[in-house]
Amino acid sequence: MFCRFARYLDNKRSITYVIRMLKEANQKKHLGRPRDDEARAARRQQILDGARACFVQKGFHASSIAMIAAEAGVSVANIYQYFETKDDLIVALVESEVENDLVIVGLIGEAPSLREGLNAAMVRLISMAKMHTVVQLRLEVLAESFRNQAVATVVQQSEERTIAQLAKILRAAQANGEIRGDLKPAQCAALILALSDGLLSRLPISPRPIRELAHEAVQVLFSHLGMKPV
Amino acid sequence: MFCRFARYLDNKRSITYVIRMLKEANQKKHLGRPRDDEARAARRQQILDGARACFVQKGFHASSIAMIAAEAGVSVANIYQYFETKDDLIVALVESEVENDLVIVGLIGEAPSLREGLNAAMVRLISMAKMHTVVQLRLEVLAESFRNQAVATVVQQSEERTIAQLAKILRAAQANGEIRGDLKPAQCAALILALSDGLLSRLPISPRPIRELAHEAVQVLFSHLGMKPV
Amino acid sequence: MFCRFARYLDNKRSITYVIRMLKEANQKKHLGRPRDDEARAARRQQILDGARACFVQKGFHASSIAMIAAEAGVSVANIYQYFETKDDLIVALVESEVENDLVIVGLIGEAPSLREGLNAAMVRLISMAKMHTVVQLRLEVLAESFRNQAVATVVQQSEERTIAQLAKILRAAQANGEIRGDLKPAQCAALILALSDGLLSRLPISPRPIRELAHEAVQVLFSHLGMKPV
Amino acid sequence: MFCRFARYLDNKRSITYVIRMLKEANQKKHLGRPRDDEARAARRQQILDGARACFVQKGFHASSIAMIAAEAGVSVANIYQYFETKDDLIVALVESEVENDLVIVGLIGEAPSLREGLNAAMVRLISMAKMHTVVQLRLEVLAESFRNQAVATVVQQSEERTIAQLAKILRAAQANGEIRGDLKPAQCAALILALSDGLLSRLPISPRPIRELAHEAVQVLFSHLGMKPV
DNA sequence: AATGAATGAGCCTTCATTCAT
DNA sequence: AATGAATGAAGGCTCATTCAT
Known part of the structure; x- marks a missing residue:
């Protein structure tokens, strides 16, 4: 439908x-x-x-x-x-939309290793049937955040939660030696999310397939985290 | 004004x-x-x-x-x-807006070294008085690209030019040994742009200052490119 | 409430x-x-x-x-x-509202003399806590009478009853010599009601307090009726 | 039309x-x-x-x-x-409508004597082709005055002007001995206007013709002012 | 009898666009 | 070329009323 x-x-x-x-x-x-x-x-x-x-x-x-x-x-x-108003409807939609982020991060956490988790998340994102619409809305939401305080607040709170969740996963990986111990988990998490947003937002304008770029991006991440590239 | x-x-x-x-x-x-x-x-x-x-x-x-x-x-x-129509006005504005990208990349090219160039570009972006409006519009433009073919085309062409330009710079840096030789310049360039977009788009929702994140991002890049971090 | x-x-x-x-x-x-x-x-x-x-x-x-x-x-x-409909509700409200008139006229009738009765009625009107709302509604009702036949009928019938009642009082006053005998009671009654409405309707726009005007109005009435002014 | x-x-x-x-x-x-x-x-x-x-x-x-x-x-x-808005339109209409009052009062002033003036004004009002609409609107305006401050202000200002004008006429009549010298002109003027409003507002509900009542009302006024009735 | 849910019609206002000057 | 005036279509929202429960 x-x-x-x-x-x-x-x-x-x-x-x-x-x-x-x-x-x-x-x-x-x-x-x-x-x-x-x-x-x-x-x-x-x-x-x-x-x-x-x-x-x-x-x-x-x-x-x-x-x-x-x-x-x-x-x-x-x-x-x-x-x-109550159209604005409320928008906010409600944004609220339901930002849930996605946590789900994706959840995927990473459930995987046996960070490496596999990141890969799984990337694959999931790229191959998701409604990815197109998710990304489109994501941009809409970010743009709206600049001018609609209610939306900004919702997204900001979701962002904090998501970063915290991802940071926890990174800390665990540091604990068991999977990644470098000198990285700040929260900052690193924020970076991962930003990179992900940045990549996906180019869906309609990227001269080469996003899939390739995403793969490359994961390499960059791995090397930054101190893991061996694939 | x-x-x-x-x-x-x-x-x-x-x-x-x-x-x-x-x-x-x-x-x-x-x-x-x-x-x-x-x-x-x-x-x-x-x-x-x-x-x-x-x-x-x-x-x-x-x-x-x-x-x-x-x-x-x-x-x-x-x-x-x-x-002729409001849509034409939008397209024209988008055209004038995407010029920015080339200017920023130009900054990188003019610097004596890639390291200095990337730093300069980052500083320039972050400290630009009208950065806020540039980023806001960037998101607007990306979101519009999903549904307005004319806009998508304009942005896509600009994207290609910008990537080509940045790739050229990267190739030069490879030639004089500043960065690793095994990276694909175009892909790498695309990645840099995506990361930049991703970071900036979080301006209104990031729980921590973008400035910090940007600094971290440059570190990631440096390490990916095979340069020593600062 | x-x-x-x-x-x-x-x-x-x-x-x-x-x-x-x-x-x-x-x-x-x-x-x-x-x-x-x-x-x-x-x-x-x-x-x-x-x-x-x-x-x-x-x-x-x-x-x-x-x-x-x-x-x-x-x-x-x-x-x-x-x-059944909103209009019916309006009519019902009008019906209950016009009862007020009879009550006020009743006050006049119950007083020991017409003089005292008129004074009492005036005082009662002016000092009534909900006078404001009564007057407001009165205007609403009169305005509605122009276009809503059902309302007009209700008000007209009430008006007839009220005038009849007041006329009866006036006739009694004529009988015991309190007022001039050559006045037509019904017409006189109608006049009193009109004057009262006219005064009260200026509540929100009168440049001087209604109270003063009302006092003056009673003087006019007294002199018209052939009673000594206060 | x-x-x-x-x-x-x-x-x-x-x-x-x-x-x-x-x-x-x-x-x-x-x-x-x-x-x-x-x-x-x-x-x-x-x-x-x-x-x-x-x-x-x-x-x-x-x-x-x-x-x-x-x-x-x-x-x-x-x-x-x-x-700009519907409310502005209403206010503008009210403004043009209250002009009527001054015109009517003008009629009184132009007459050779107060007696003739009052009679002329009454006749003019009663026989005016669009009297019905004028009165209807008058009620609408008064009712609106209770809740719309902008309207109330307009009407109040007009009221002040009208009363002042009429008071001036009354003062002149006092000066040449046409009416009693002990009346307060402004108060008297306000009363006349109130009586007029009160009478006219009963147009759709009065059980007897307004014309008769108006005639009677003028008598009352005359006797109040100390003029001989007709 | 009482009510939450539902809706077609309508409300005020604004929009992108056109046209005569 | 520039502009004030004009408008059909649409925008967000509310209305009086009905219906199944």
């Missing part, structure tokens, strides 16, 4: 028309009164999914609530029962 | 009001017809400057032509004599 | 948020079904009270059902079990 | 439909660029006229900008080139 808008956007139809079409495609009826929190959470997620698809396609500011509603298959007014 | 909009945005006034105020603040009632190509170019630049200020403040899609016109001190309709 | 909305309206929050806050502030989660007609009437009154608070604050058309429900501490849907 | 909306409002058509109909009825084309202030003032007045018609019909808050635009025969966006 990728952004259904895409199917309409190439025609020259007006946005209003596209939205009506999408709405008619969603045969949804009046849903009645699902009482439980579970249903509410599901609907909330449904909206977030629609929002994500739109934001990936058009960015935060060029995505309209009407688009998001159509994409999610709910009414415009309904969205406002789950999110 | 930073974005003059900032001066008005905190009041509760409507955008329309703000724009009128800005317009009145720009004394020159009638700009008159540019006398020659040079004057035309100047006017064009004036518009681009206004656009840049707005884009930095609000992003591409949340900046309106009216804002840009007010910020630039020209009339709305006048903008349309220099740029 | 003055309009609780006031407490929220200064913040920048969206209306949706304000309404949710108010709702949560009203502890009783579920009102339960009213046991008898009396309980039903109480619930109805509860809604009318909420509506009154909102109408005073914002007027008929700028008050939303959601606001009224939040203010009254009932659910939106519940309102629709007591009033 | 009374409110053209009236023609549509009885059918059950949606507002949107009505607005489209009205728009199509206005064959207006793109107006080009009238440079002069005169054209701007005319257009501004045109909008105010449309607004007035709507406000009379539906009140301030139930009149939408779209309605006003359709009624005035301009586009919605165009309105915003003449008035």
Whole structure:
């Protein structure tokens, strides 16, 4: 279920028309009164999914609530029962998006060795089916961080947690002698994340495949950490 | 002349009001017809400057032509004599923005040694007064590249040129033995650019000062290139 | 229990948020079904009270059902079990509001003399704690009478009753020689009511205190009625 | 050219439909660029006229900008080139509306005697073709004054001017012995205005014709002022 | 009877763009 | 060439009302 808008956007139809079409495609009826929190959470997620698809396609500011509603298959007014304003919706999406980072770092931690962990994380990132959308959103989020304090705060907190987690892994690797002991784990962690962001953000503009660059980058890291290159 | 909009945005006034105020603040009632190509170019630049200020403040899609016109001190309709659509304006701005990269790389090339060049470039970036706006726009541009083919093309071409230039410098350094000879210059160059982008993009969210991270990053690079760390 | 909305309206929050806050502030989660007609009437009154608070604050058309429900501490849907439409709610409120007139006129009738009665009524009006809201609503009602036939009818009927009542009092005063015998009681009564409305409606715009004007007005009346001024 | 909306409002058509109909009825084309202030003032007045018609019909808050635009025969966006917000439009209308008061008072001043002046003013008011709308708006304005400070200020200032003007006339009448010398002119003036407002505001609800009441009211005034009744 | 959820229609405002001057 | 005026379309948000529970 990728952004259904895409199917309409190439025609020259007006946005209003596209939205009506999408709405008619969603045969949804009046849903009645699902009482439980579970249903509410599901609907909330449904909206977030629609929002994500739109934001990936058009960015935060060029995505309209009407688009998001159509994409999610709910009414415009309904969205406002789950999110107070569009900004809140953006923040909520950012919150759910930054979870990814921890997951990736988790991959590193679960591996038997740092070397294998870093490799696994890289492979996972590169081959992830929705990588494209993750990266696209990541950029959107970083750009938004410059001007939207609420977003910046969310990302900053996630960043701290992620760095802390990765630093812990690095410290463990130092303890068992896998990497040099004279590196500052937190700084090193921040660097790894920055490098990763930097690489991925070039997805649409890099003259050579990101895959190659990522491989090279891991080499650089290994040598910096004092591990033998592959 | 930073974005003059900032001066008005905190009041509760409507955008329309703000724009009128800005317009009145720009004394020159009638700009008159540019006398020659040079004057035309100047006017064009004036518009681009206004656009840049707005884009930095609000992003591409949340900046309106009216804002840009007010910020630039020209009339709305006048903008349309220099740029066919808002998208064209964006592309033009992106074109002028990617020039920066070559300038920075130029810094590296002019230095007596690669080590000094890299250091100089880093210092220049970090201490540049308008660094904040450059980075903000960089993210905006990268995010836009994902969805706007015209922008992607411009950035991609610039990227190729920049990498080629940097690769040339690296090759020279290999030739005079400053760095390891077994590195692929182009790939290495791409990596350096990615690392730089990655670092800078964390400006608003990094839990520690970018300056520190940048210093560390240069160490990583040096060790990767086979130079002694500082 | 003055309009609780006031407490929220200064913040920048969206209306949706304000309404949710108010709702949560009203502890009783579920009102339960009213046991008898009396309980039903109480619930109805509860809604009318909420509506009154909102109408005073914002007027008929700028008050939303959601606001009224939040203010009254009932659910939106519940309102629709007591009033078929918002217009019906308005009419019902108008009906309850015009009762005031009879009460005031009653005050005049109960006094030992017309002189004392008029004075008492004036004092009562001016010093009434909720005078402000009464007057505000009175204007709202009069304005609405121009365009809403249902409201006009209600007010007109009340007006007739009130005039009749006051005329009766005046006739009695004529009978015992307190006032001139050549006045037409009904016309005179209408005049008194008009003067009263006219005075009070200037509450927010009068350059001098209404109290003074009211005193003067009573003098005028007295002299017109053929009573000695105070 | 009374409110053209009236023609549509009885059918059950949606507002949107009505607005489209009205728009199509206005064959207006793109107006080009009238440079002069005169054209701007005319257009501004045109909008105010449309607004007035709507406000009379539906009140301030139930009149939408779209309605006003359709009624005035301009586009919605165009309105915003003449008035910053809907509230500003309301204030502007109120400003133009309170001018009426001075005109009426002017009538009194121009008459050869106070008696004739008051009579003339009354007759003028009662027989004015658009009296209905004037009174309707007057009530709307007074009601709005309670909650809209900007409106209250405008009305208050007008009120002061009007009272001053009328007081001057009364003082003159005192000077030439037409009326009692012991009345306070300003207070008396305020009273006259209040009585007038009070009477007129009962237009839609008075059980007997306002004309009669007005006549009676003038008698009251005359006797209060110490003039012989007619 | 009471209510949370839902929605089509509408609200105010702004947008990118065009046109007559 | 430059610009004020103009506008259809769309933006974010709220409304009165309904329905299933």
